[in-house]
Amino acid sequence: xxxxxxxxxxxxxxxxxxxxxxxxxxxxxxxxxxxxxxxxxxxxxxxxxxxxxxxxxxxxxxxxxxxxxxxxxxxxxxxxxxxxxxxxxxxxxxxxxxxxxxxxxxxxxxxxxxxxxxxxxxxxxxxxxxxxxxxxxxxxxxxxxxxxxxxxxxxxxxxxxxxxxxxxxxxxxxxxxxxxxxxxxxxxxxxxxxxxxxxxxxxxxxxxxxxxxxxxxxxxxxxxxxxxxxxxxxxxxxxxxxxxxxxxxxxxxxxxxxxxxxxxxxxxxxxxxxxxxxxxxxxxxxxxxxxxxxxxxxxxxxxxxxxxxxxxxxxxxxxxxxxxxxxxxxxxxxxxxxxxxxxxxxxxxxxxxxxxxxxxxxxxxxxxxxxxxxxxxxxxxxxxxxxxxxxxxxxxxxxxxxxxxxxxxxxxxxxxxxxxxxxxxxxxxxxxxxxxxxxxxxxxxxxxxxxxxxxxxxxxxxxxxxxxxxxxxxxxxxxxxxxxxxxxxxxxxxxxxxxxxxxxxxxxxxx
Amino acid sequence: xxxxxxxxxxxxxxxxxxxxxxxxxxxxxxxxxxxxxxxxxxxxxxxxxxxxxxxxxxxxxxxxxxxxxxxxxxxxxxxxxxxxxxxxxxxxxxxxxxxxxxxxxxxxxxxxxxxxxxxxxxxxxxxxxxxxxxxxxxxxxxxxxxxxxxxxxxxxxxxxxxxxxxxxxxxxxxxxxxxxxxxxxxxxxxxxxxxxxxxxxxxxxxxxxxxxxxxxxxxxxxxxxxxxxxxxxxxxxxxxxxxxxxxxxxxxxxxxxxxxxxxxxxxxxxxxxxxxxxxxxxxxxxxxxxxxxxxxxxxxxxxxxxxxxxxxxxxxxxxxxxxxxxxxxxxxxxxxxxxxxxxxxxxxxx
Numbered sequence: 080x081x082x083x084x085x086x087x088x089x090x091x092x093x094x095x096x097x098x099x100x101x102x103x104x105x106x107x108x109x110x111x112x113x114x115x116x117x118x119x120x121x122x123x124x125x126x127x128x129x130x131x132x133x134x135x136x137x138x139x140x141x142x143x144x145x146x147x148x149x150x151x152x153x154x155x156x157x158x159x160x161x162x163x164x165x166x167x168x169x170x171x172x173x174x175x176x177x178x179x180x181x182x183x184x185x186x187x188x189x190x191x192x193x194x195x196x197x198x199x200x201x202x203x204x205x206x207x208x209x210x211x212x213x214x215x216x217x218x219x220x221x222x223x224x225x226x227x228x229x230x231x232x233x234x235x236x237x238x239x240x241x242x243x244x245x246x247x248x249x250x251x252x253x254x255x256x257x258x259x260x261x262x263x264x265x266x267x268x269x270x271x272x273x274x275x276x277x278x279x280x281x282x283x284x285x286x287x288x289x290x291x292x293x294x295x296x297x298x299x300x301x302x303x304x305x306x307x308x309x310x311x312x313x314x315x316x317x318x319x320x321x322x323x324x325x326x327x328x329x330x331x332x333x334x335x336x337x338x339x340x341x342x343x344x345x346x347x348x349x350x351x352x353x354x355x356x357x358x359x360x361x362x363x364x365x366x367x368x369x370x371x372x373x374x375x376x377x378x379x380x381x382x383x384x385x386x387x388x389x390x391x392x393x394x395x396x397x398x399x400x401x402x403x404x405x406x407x408x409x410x411x412x413x414x415x416x417x418x419x420x421x422x423x424x425x426x427x428x429x430x431x432x433x434x435x436x437x438x439x440x441x442x443x444x445x446x447x448x449x450x451x452x453x454x455x456x457x458x459x460x461x462x463x464x465x466x467x468x469x470x471x472x473x474x475x476x477x478x479x480x481x482x483x484x485x486x487x488x489x490x491x492x493x494x495x496x497x498x499x500x501x502x503x504x505x506x507x508x509x510x511x512x513x514x515x516x517x518x519x520x521x522x523x524x525x526x527x528x529x530x531x532x533x534x535x536x537x538x539x540x541x542x543x544x545x546x547x548x549x550x551x552x553x554x555x556x557x558x559x560x561x562x563x564x565x566x567x568x569x570x571x572x573x574x575x576x577x578x579x580x581x582x583x584x585x586x587x588x589x590x
Numbered sequence: 591x592x593x594x595x596x597x598x599x600x601x602x603x604x605x606x607x608x609x610x611x612x613x614x615x616x617x618x619x620x621x622x623x624x625x626x627x628x629x630x631x632x633x634x635x636x637x638x639x640x641x642x643x644x645x646x647x648x649x650x651x652x653x654x655x656x657x658x659x660x661x662x663x664x665x666x667x668x669x670x671x672x673x674x675x676x677x678x679x680x681x682x683x684x685x686x687x688x689x690x691x692x693x694x695x696x697x698x699x700x701x702x703x704x705x706x707x708x709x710x711x712x713x714x715x716x717x718x719x720x721x722x723x724x725x726x727x728x729x730x731x732x733x734x735x736x737x738x739x740x741x742x743x744x745x746x747x748x749x750x751x752x753x754x755x756x757x758x759x760x761x762x763x764x765x766x767x768x769x770x771x772x773x774x775x776x777x778x779x780x781x782x783x784x785x786x787x788x789x790x791x792x793x794x795x796x797x798x799x800x801x802x803x804x805x806x807x808x809x810x811x812x813x814x815x816x817x818x819x820x821x822x823x824x825x826x827x828x829x830x831x832x833x834x835x836x837x838x839x840x841x842x843x844x845x846x847x848x849x850x851x852x853x854x855x856x857x858x859x860x861x862x863x864x865x866x867x868x869x870x871x872x873x874x875x876x877x878x879x880x881x882x883x884x885x886x887x888x889x890x891x892x893x894x895x896x897x898x899x900x901x902x903x904x905x906x907x908x909x910x911x912x913x914x915x916x917x918x919x920x921x922x923x924x925x926x927x928x929x930x931x932x933x934x935x936x937x938x939x940x
Contacts, residue, residue: 088799089830090790093926094783102794130787130903133794170886174902206899207795 100529102135103211103242104202106195108186108226109218110140110151114249116158119217122521124159124167127175129518131526135207138179141195143186151181164519178206186218187225192233200239210242213528217249224265231269245274247528250341251332252277252537255553256546263539276528277537281342281449283520283527285509286483288535290349290451291363293477293485300475301354303455305430310472313437313452313580313588314346317444319396321568322418326409333416335388338440340549342449344371345537346479347436350451351426360534364541371544375425382555383562387575389419391443394568401443401568415563418442421576422552423583437580439587443568448590449479463500471502474588483517484508598640598660598696599677607695607714611676614693626692628918629715631659633707634726640696643726644677649911651692652681654918657716658694663704663727670701672710708737722775722918726750729760738764738772745917747777753940754818758931777910778819779927780917784906785823785864785878788887791903792876797893802831803846804871808854811866820856820864821937825930827869828852835936842937863908880905 105123107115126132140151156176160167182198184191203210214230216223230236230246238244248266253259266275281287294301303309316338322329329337348367355362377385393403405412419441426436455473463470474488486506493499509517527535556562564573571577571587580587602610632643640662647658658679680691695714699706715721724745738744744764751757761774793799808827812820828835833844833852844852859865861882868877874893881888889901906912 088790088793089802089832090786090793090827092830093924094787094790102796128904130784130791133791135795168885170902171904174886207797209796 100131100133100526101211101243101531102133102206102208103213103529104137104139104199104206104208105213105215105525105529106139106141106182106199107215107217108141108222109216110181111142111144111146111154112217114217115140116155117162118519118521119215119525120155121159121163122519122525124163124172124175125165125518126522126526128165128168128171131522135209136178137199137202137206137208139195139198139202140179140181141184141191142181143184145183146181148180152176152179155179186222186229189229189232192229192235196233196235196239199235203239203242208242210239212238212242212244213247214245215247215249220249220251223248223262227265227269236269243274243531244270245276245528245531246270247276247278247524249278251336252341252542253546254332254336256543256550259542259546263543267539272539273533275539276524276533277539277542278524279341279345279535279537280520280524281345281479282535282537283522283524284479284483285517286477286479287346287349289485290346290477294350295354304453306432306434308455309434310454310456311435311437311583311585312350312454313439314343314350314450315438315452315588315590316343316440316449317571317590318442318447319444319569320447321391321401321404321443322407322410326407330410330414330416333388334418334420334440334442335549335552339420339422339438340545341537341542343438343440344545344548346449346451347424347426347438348541350453351431351436353430358534360532360536361538363534364538368538368540368544369428370426371541371548373426373428373431374548375427376548376551377422377424377555378551379555382552383559385424385579386420386422386552386555387564387573387579388417388556388562389421389441389564389566389573389576390414390416391418391441391568392565394443394570396443396445396569403568404443415560417556417563419444419566419572419576421572421579423579435583437583437587439572439576441566441572444571445569446590448481450588450590451477451479452588453477454585463498466498468498468500470500476588482508597675598644599675599694601673601675604672604674604697604710607674607676611693611695614676614678626655626657626716626719628656628720628722629659630656630918631661631711631721631723632726633661633663633723635663635665636726637662637664639726640698644694644696646911646914647692647694648679650915650918651679652690653915655690655692656722656918657719658692659711659714660694660696661699661707661710662697663699663707665701665704667700670703671698672700672703672706673698708734711737712740724914728753729757729764731760733760733764733767735767739768741768741772743773743775743917745775745777745914748818748822749778749781749816751818751940755935755938755940758935758938773923774927775917775924776822776927777913777917779822779924779930780913780920781863781908782819782823782826783916783920784887784904785867786826788878788889788903788905789827789867789869792878792889792891795891798874798876798891801871801874801876801893803848804874805831805869806850806852806872807868807870808852809857809866809868809870810855810864811857811859811861812864813861814858816863817856817858818938821934822927822930823864823867824854824856825932825934826926829926829929829933833933835933837936 156172182195202208236244253262348370351370352366355366391404394401404418405414421439424436424438453475457472458470470490476486478484484507486504488502488504490500491503493501564575566573640660643660675696677694678691680689697710720742721740722743722745723741748754765772793802810820828844832847836843836845866879877890879888885905886902887905891899
């Protein structure tokens, strides 16, 4: 060939604000599963439609069911038409689908991995994917071990011909600290930490990424982002849905492990962390880990004081009767699994001393939404006291989903000759200001993994620190199972959760 | 408050625009939200520009909130006159049925009133928001230093110029007035974004990347009158690849850093814009083709190192509204534009 000295494409410069993914082949383990159909393939199609994927790209579905490339493509097309945020264009789908193929093998069949290696080499030669491989573990968690082991044995954990090899691991990253450590050790046995991408799709959401911009690009907020001005912070993730089709998994997991250990603690970290030294992945993740290490452990008898767990009973959502959790299909009728958790978290560092973080998550609540509400301290009750007017505290709300945006509640004088003070809301909506549809979290995260940017992925120590915090709570629950409370579907959770926050002299925000 | 037929909104006295805008919003119900991210001034001297620009603003306001200030000037009119209208463009957002509205102030400046352009702009900006000024008329000297120094993004379309060389020279002069602080936004360059992206995509391929230094010939096909666009694309390629333009014995060509000769030709063929870019060398030919009215680029790669390969990728739209929206949404500076322009300045006609 003419000159192989050029390693970086000079035509790429200035074309966009982010790194462009290198040519690669994406291998999806669990290619016939729900995640692949609902999220991964629609995300890949949208990236292709936006011209964000390199032409040199291959997608290989790896699963045990017998099917041809054509059938696999046709199933994915059907799913993409159903779940893609952009409508499917036939011409573009045809072009995109030509990069997809199916590789049939059991996860425990080493020969299947060896034949995969050969197929990937052929793809490298045919499509110019440069020996770069990205493996996506979208299979059930109990299959991770055998997949990782066989990737290692077949040599697929090393990129071919100087290329790279990376792995994306879907949550859950274990079920407790020992299993997380075991999984991490397994992953580490096959892939170095730098090539391991633990996906937490909350971090791929635009609004989650905006937390850092809001905090560190606005002097107005950062100067007041501490115990001197902030009274407390509420982080809420609520949903009206029940367990739907996930009962088998959820009944073993529960809200604490399903949501708090990963998504909500990640949001807490982004809210509480110190400014990082830079925008590189490790600088940011170092700061998040410091927050996790600063969490005051909740152990033993403190658990019943600071953590409320609940399970939904029968009730009504949007005027329709819904069954109790224990009456849901595939749920143990005597299940002690929590579908609601409210906890008070204290971050024992200089910035947050004395500022509680109230975190709540629940199913079958009246409204769906995820938000972070920063409640500022009250003004001294001096000036307006004589008028008898109550002055509400300022509240800054960062809405993660839906209706992504930021609002600020402040007090204003009502027009008129008398002094009346009313709260007013300044509201910023992403949809209103920026119009265009924001990409799905999986689009961003897939691109980042292809580009080798782990910033929005959880590092090993983050995961393990989060488990350490959560495990102490679970141990107390196991020792004292009687403290599970019940709430009616369609309510805002058990009364005990209201009591928890009332002790601080406040109430949960009305979403 | 209702607008008269064929008028771009509610007629208002120029001195009362702020008050009338306030009344306009007060009279609307609570489901309307006023939104603005920037001031967009559109200046034109073409009769009929108000209608088509109002239509354009209405089309893009749903995706980008701004205060639009439309100015139609007729400096040659015998009598001096200045008139103004206000209006709002609303669209439904989200599930709650809330209407999001951008406001538009329209001015018609005849005769001597046209000279009051800077004052009209300064006095009607939404405070603290960036100022994007789209000049649909040719730039003329003397340049108003204060006006141009207020402009954050100067939008123009070099495809519309009859004398591109002199107009490019004036844009550089505007840039020098603000010490480079103003960002030049040539919509002709914005339209090239997808072309540049698709060309860059070709060379993400490892075998194709190795061919870049071996390019010896470039062929671009474009519609009659779209030569400047083709030249900007050529300028971008040459600047990115470190080529310098040469002129010898009435032939223009590039030399790369190693002294290799690179020939180029720009052919004018029927079509809406650029229809083909072909890069070739001793053992390869890469082409990027966009059929007329096509939504996709068709990439063809032929190289000794790889099997023949064709691909399809999205090409976006080149309608003026899409192009303006792309420019407003992307933001940032355009350092490569200056590089591309410098690389082909001697080839620009007029």
